[in-house]
Amino acid sequence: MSLAFVxxxxxxxxxxxxxxxxxxxIRAxxxxxxxDADSYFLDEDHDPPEFE
Incomplete structure (x- = not known):
């Protein structure tokens, strides 16, 4: 019975x-x-990120 639950x-x-x-x-x-869809990964900005 326990094998069936597993x-x-x-x-x-x-x-x-x-x-x-x-x-x-599907979302990707x-x-x-x-x-026109917003995405964090498909950004047009190719500059490296700026660190403070």
Whole structure:
């Protein structure tokens, strides 16, 4: 019975992680193909960051 619970939690955890990866990749593609979308990683500024 405990093996069934371990497998169930594993399947549910894998499903949540797979869904999060899917949603993240869809969001990244939306930002990449939409030039007006804001993104921290796709910035037009190529200057190095300034440290105080």
């Amino acid at each position: 497998l169930l939690y594993g399947v549910v955890g894998f499903g949540v992680a797979a869904f999060a990866a899917f949603v993240g990749s 593609l939306q930002v990449y193909f939409d030039p």
